[in-house]
Amino acid sequence: MITHAAITPETRSWVIACIEKGESPDALLQTLIDRGIDEEAAVAFMTRTLEARLEELKEKAATRDAPAPDPVTAIPQPLSIEWPSVIPAGSRRDLDRDVHVMFSLDHPRVVLFQNFLSDAECDELIRLSRDRMTASHVIDMDSGNTRADSGRTSSGTAFARGESPFIERIERRIEALLQWPYERGEALQILRYEVGQEYKPHYDYVDPTQPGAAPFLARGGQRVASLVMYLNTPQDGGGTNFPDAGFEIAAHKGCALYFSYDRPHPMTRSRHGGMPVRAGEKWVATKWLREAEHH
Ligand code: PD2
Ligand code: ZN
Numbered sequence: 001m002i003t004h005a006a007i008t009p010e011t012r013s014w015v016i017a018c019i020e021k022g023e024s025p026d027a028l029l030q031t032l033i034d035r036g037i038d039e040e041a042a043v044a045f046m047t048r049t050l051e052a053r054l055e056e057l058k059e060k061a062a063t064r065d066a067p068a069p070d071p072v073t074a075i076p077q078p079l080s081i082e083w084p085s086v087i088p089a090g091s092r093r094d095l096d097r098d099v100h101v102m103f104s105l106d107h108p109r110v111v112l113f114q115n116f117l118s119d120a121e122c123d124e125l126i127r128l129s130r131d132r133m134t135a136s137h138v139i140d141m142d143s144g145n146t147r148a149d150s151g152r153t154s155s156g157t158a159f160a161r162g163e164s165p166f167i168e169r170i171e172r173r174i175e176a177l178l179q180w181p182y183e184r185g186e187a188l189q190i191l192r193y194e195v196g197q198e199y200k201p202h203y204d205y206v207d208p209t210q211p212g213a214a215p216f217l218a219r220g221g222q223r224v225a226s227l228v229m230y231l232n233t234p235q236d237g238g239g240t241n242f243p244d245a246g247f248e249i250a251a252h253k254g255c256a257l258y259f260s261y262d263r264p265h266p267m268t269r270s271r272h273g274g275m276p277v278r279a280g281e282k283w284v285a286t287k288w289l290r291e292a293e294h295h
Helices: 009-021 025-034 039-065 119-132 165-178 213-218
Strands: 092-094 098-105 109-114 155-159 188-193 199-202 223-230 240-242 247-249 256-260 272-274 277-279 282-290
Touching (some): 009 025, 119 155, 119 165, 119 282, 165 188
Antiparallel strands (some): 092 098, 098 109, 109 256, 155 188, 188 282, 199 272, 223 282, 240 247, 240 272
């Protein structure tokens, strides 16, 4: 005779298999009782088994019906790094110059510094660059190489990190201002915009879902922040705008515009552009900060 102890995991599997073949629960209950299982125990067992099976099937259906996350549109988590530390508006950072915060916004994260470079430093950066400018490129997200693009019409050049004591002095000031290791900065880029030239709105991070992102990300990870240093004051135009947030920062000699993006996603509202120069010319130096050491 089968006793109460005979209700085993196999009994459970057998009941489920029979139900799924279409046998009636009442008939199964009767079989259990016929085989000597106490009626009350058999009813409790059948109830538990069928309820648990129903829950299992509901969970399976919910997982199956939930749309699979789309790797292109899914919102990535914020990068889990220590962020550059930026002081509040109105305060000063004790560097080798008296730099202070003129404007600060949380979303997008934007900070404008005044007096970051001296007039002499701005003039020297322009003087060192003038004879080595070539047409600016963008990263081709299919191949990872760079290419010309009608949305970026400036010319530019770059200084390797620490290329000279003068360049290193500026880079060390950036390190101290943002509390961001020197080694996690890209080469200093210099850009020149003549009348009508611009850099249409774009993101400075790379889209990690694009095939061309891998070689970029292999050298220091994602870009996390940008510092745009204005080397002159254009006669007219040439501001930096953030169209998704609806504001523009005027290009003003010696000021530095900082913005960061905590993940490579438009939700950072960090899309920005170099507005067309309407008169005169515009010179900037840019420093991009990476997640990790850049080489
Ligand atoms: O020229 C600018 O104002 C500017 C602003 C932001 C340039 C860039 N980003 C860039 O080169 O990415
Ligand atoms: Zn940019």
